[in-house]
Amino acid sequence: xxxxEIDIREALKQAMDEEMERDGDVFILGEExxxxxxxxxxxxxxxEKYGDKRVIDTPISECGFAGLAIGAALTGLRPIxxxxxxxxxxxxxxxxxxxxxxxxxxSGGRFKVPIVFRGxxxxxxxxxxxxxxxxxxxxxxxxxxxxxxxxxxxxxKGLLKSAIRDDNPILVxxxxxxxxxKEKIPVDEFLVPIGKANILVPGKDIxxxxxxxxxxxxxxxAEVMAKKGIRVEVIDLRTIKPLDIGxxxxxxxxxxxxxxxxxxxxxxxxxxxxxxxxxxHCFDYLDAPVERVCQKETPLPYSPPLExxxxxxxxxxxxxxxxxxxxxxx
Amino acid sequence: MIIPIKLPxxxxxxxHGVLAEWLKKEGDFVKEGxxxxxxxxxKSTVEYESLENGYLRKIFxxxxxxxxxxxxxxxxxxTLDEDISTYKGEKPVQEQGEILTETTEEVxxxxxxxxxxxxxxxxxxxxxxxxxxxxxxxxEFHLASxxxxxxxxxxxxxxxxxxxxxxxxxxxxxxxxHAQKASLVSTGPRSTPSLPPGxxxxxxxxxxxxxIGERLQASKISIxxxxxxxxxLADKMIDIRLQLKAMGIKVTFxxxxxxxxxxxxxxxxxxxSGFNSVEDKIIRFKTVDISLAxxxxxxxxxxxxxxxxxxxxxELSQESKKLAKMxxxxxxxxxxxxxxxxxxxxxxxxxxxGFDAVINPPQAAILAIGGILEKPVVKKGAIQIGHTMxxxxxxxxxxxxxxxxxxxxxxxxxxxxxPANLII
Numbered sequence: 001x002x003x004x005e006i007d008i009r010e011a012l013k014q015a016m017d018e019e020m021e022r023d024g025d026v027f028i029l030g031e032e033x034x035x036x037x038x039x040x041x042x043x044x045x046x047x048e049k050y051g052d053k054r055v056i057d058t059p060i061s062e063c064g065f066a067g068l069a070i071g072a073a074l075t076g077l078r079p080i081x082x083x084x085x086x087x088x089x090x091x092x093x094x095x096x097x098x099x100x101x102x103x104x105x106x107s108g109g110r111f112k113v114p115i116v117f118r119g120x121x122x123x124x125x126x127x128x129x130x131x132x133x134x135x136x137x138x139x140x141x142x143x144x145x146x147x148x149x150x151x152x153x154x155x156x157k158g159l160l161k162s163a164i165r166d167d168n169p170i171l172v173x174x175x176x177x178x179x180x181x182k183e184k185i186p187v188d189e190f191l192v193p194i195g196k197a198n199i200l201v202p203g204k205d206i207x208x209x210x211x212x213x214x215x216x217x218x219x220x221x222a223e224v225m226a227k228k229g230i231r232v233e234v235i236d237l238r239t240i241k242p243l244d245i246g247x248x249x250x251x252x253x254x255x256x257x258x259x260x261x262x263x264x265x266x267x268x269x270x271x272x273x274x275x276x277x278x279x280x281h282c283f284d285y286l287d288a289p290v291e292r293v294c295q296k297e298t299p300l301p302y303s304p305p306l307e308x309x310x311x312x313x314x315x316x317x318x319x320x321x322x323x324x325x326x327x328x329x330x
Numbered sequence: 331m332i333i334p335i336k337l338p339x340x341x342x343x344x345x346h347g348v349l350a351e352w353l354k355k356e357g358d359f360v361k362e363g364x365x366x367x368x369x370x371x372x373k374s375t376v377e378y379e380s381l382e383n384g385y386l387r388k389i390f391x392x393x394x395x396x397x398x399x400x401x402x403x404x405x406x407x408x409t410l411d412e413d414i415s416t417y418k419g420e421k422p423v424q425e426q427g428e429i430l431t432e433t434t435e436e437v438x439x440x441x442x443x444x445x446x447x448x449x450x451x452x453x454x455x456x457x458x459x460x461x462x463x464x465x466x467x468x469x470e471f472h473l474a475s476x477x478x479x480x481x482x483x484x485x486x487x488x489x490x491x492x493x494x495x496x497x498x499x500x501x502x503x504x505x506x507x508h509a510q511k512a513s514l515v516s517t518g519p520r521s522t523p524s525l526p527p528g529x530x531x532x533x534x535x536x537x538x539x540x541x542i543g544e545r546l547q548a549s550k551i552s553i554x555x556x557x558x559x560x561x562x563l564a565d566k567m568i569d570i571r572l573q574l575k576a577m578g579i580k581v582t583f584x585x586x587x588x589x590x591x592x593x594x595x596x597x598x599x600x601x602x603s604g605f606n607s608v609e610d611k612i613i614r615f616k617t618v619d620i621s622l623a624x625x626x627x628x629x630x631x632x633x634x635x636x637x638x639x640x641x642x643x644x645e646l647s648q649e650s651k652k653l654a655k656m657x658x659x660x661x662x663x664x665x666x667x668x669x670x671x672x673x674x675x676x677x678x679x680x681x682x683x684g685f686d687a688v689i690n691p692p693q694a695a696i697l698a699i700g701g702i703l704e705k706p707v708v709k710k711g712a713i714q715i716g717h718t719m720x721x722x723x724x725x726x727x728x729x730x731x732x733x734x735x736x737x738x739x740x741x742x743x744x745x746x747x748x749p750a751n752l753i754i
Contacts, residue, residue: 256477256503287477287503288496327495327502 002187008156009179012042015160029056030082039084066092070099073115083119086135100169101144112167121173122263129299134264140241147240149173151215153183158192175213197244203231207251210261211237221317249281256287257324266294291320332417333382333406337397341664344371349391358386372537374662385410457528474501488512538629549691554727557686558735564702564717567749585647589752590745592638598738602671603729604692621670624657631657634670684720694729698722
C-alpha cells in the first residue's frame, strides 16, 4: 500500500479536498480561508481549486457567518466553518447552541444540520487566557452535537472526512501546537469512525486516557513507567462525544487503575465525566481511586513558566501514575 | 350468555390463589379443555383447563395478582358481540368451594384434640439493652479497594487477615495473595457484637410454612407417636453400589432404601396403613405408594412414587430423581403429592447419625434415614471397621404396635444388608 508522509495540516486539507471533490454540496467558509489559505494554512490551495463559490472569505463576524452556514445546512448544503480559533466561537455561541444543536429536535426531526465547525482548540504558546480555552466540556455539556479531537495525522484526516459526511453538527477540535506533527499514512482513501476510541499503547497495569495534544505527554510518561516495569495502557479518545465507554471499561476492568488527562479545566471537565462513567460501569474493578490531571483552576497565565505549570505536563502525569500505582511499585 | 369464570379450588387447603400466567388473552375463543391460565396455590403451580366453551372477554385478575377462592377471575361469552357491560360481577360467593373449605376446617378441628391440649402462647422477650463487653473491638474498619472487596467476596477470603499495602493501608487486590479463607473461626482480630442479646426479627409465614406448621403440629400433638430404631451394616450396599458404578450404572443409597421399603411394606401390610380421625377408622392402603420428603426452598413437599413395589431399583431411581426435580421447580401437580401410603425422610446426605420423623397424616408411619458412618463394628466376635446406617420408624400406636414395627424394620434391615436381592 502506497504511503505518504504528511503533517496534520496537510491531512486536514486532504480530507476537505477529497470530500469537496466527492460532494458538490460541501463548501468552506471562515476568516481568511480563501486567498490567505487560513490563519494556519489548513485550506491551502483550495480557493484556487474550487473558486469563490466554495471557499468563502467572511467578515470578522463569527455570529454572522456561523448563522449563515447553519442556514445553508438547513437547505441541504454541507458547510465547513473554520474558526480561526475556537475561542472566537463564543461570539457565535447562540447560533451554535440554539440553532445548530437544537434544530433537529425542535423541528421534530424535519430539519437536519449537517455542519462541521473546525479550528484550533486549547492553549498554544503564550496566547494568554482569552485565546487558550478548551471548549470540549463547554459544548459537550449540551445535547445535539458530536465532538471529535484527533491527535494523529491518520485520525485527523479520517475523522474530518467522517464528520463532513455526518448529518449532525460536529465540532472538530484541532490543536495549533501539533499542526506540524508528521506521520506516514496511506495515500488511498480511508475513514475513521466517529465514536471509537483507540488504544495507542496496550498495557495491563494502569489505564491512561486523554485526547489531542496531551497524548504526547501521556506517551512519554507511559515510557518512563515502562522502565519501572509498570505497563500503562494509553487510550486516545479520538471522539469525545459520544464517549466510547466500551473501550474504556474493557481497559479498566483489566487494569483496575485509571489516570485521566485533559488540557481543559478540572471542574465539570471531560475527565470528571469519564471518571463518573467509570465509577458507574467499573466500580467493582477499581483497585485505586481514579486520578485526574487537568488544567489548574486559574485563567491561563501569559508567563511561560506559569503557563507550563498550569497545563498538564509529563511530571504531573507521572506523579498521578505513581499515585495510582502505589502497591504495584516495589 | 355471560359465563363468569371463578377461581377454582385446586388443593384441599387452598383458600387463595395467585394468577401465575394467562395463556389466553381477551378476545380469544377458548375450547373446553384448553389451558386457560396457570394458578399458584399454597402447594404448587397448576394449569387450569377451561370447563366451558366461549370467548374470553374480560380478565379481572391480572397475572401476578392474588384472588380469593370463587372470586370472578374472568368473563366468557358465547358470542363475541355480547354486551358485558351489564355484568356487575358477584362478590366471592360461598358456593360449593366454600363448603369444601368448611369440610377441611372441620377435619382440622377434629384433628386438633379436644382434650384441652391447646397450643400454648409462646412469644419472645424483648432484647436486653445496655450490656457491655469486657474485651475491646480489635476488628477495626479496614480500607479496601472495590476490586479487593469483590475478589475477597468471590473467593471467600478474609479481608482482615492481610495488611494493606496501598495508601493509608488500603487493601489492594494484590494483597489478597496472602489472605486466608473467611471462616467461622479465626485467630485474627475479633469484633464485639453489634446487637443487644436477644435481638430478633419476626417473619410472616408463607402459605407453605403455614400448611406445614398446621399439619405437623396437628400430627405431633394428636397422634400417639412412638419410635423404633435399628442400625444396619451398610458395607455390602456400598460395595454393590461401587460394582454397579464400575459399569456406569448410577444408583443412590436412597434407591436401595426405596426398593427395600417397598418390598418390606408388601410383606408387612400393617405398616402400609393410616388412620382416619374424622371417622375413627383404620385405613388399610391396598397399594404401596411411597411419599418422599423433598426439601425445597422455604419448605418441603412429599411427591409420591405410586406402586413402588412393582418397580425395579432403576425405575425407582429415575422416578425419584424426576419427582425431586419437579418439586424443586414447583411444577408438581396436586395428584403427584397428595395421598401416599407411607413416607420416607432421608437426611443421610447431611452426615447425621439418625433422627425421629413426624408422621405425615393420615398415614400411620414414617421411616427416618440417617447417614452412613464409619465406625467400629463387631463381626464374628471381633472388632472391625465398618459402615453403619441408622433407621428409625415413627408409628401411630392407634394403628401399629411395637412388634409390627420391629418386624417391619427387621425386614428392611435384612434386605439392605443383603442388597443383591434389591437389584434382581
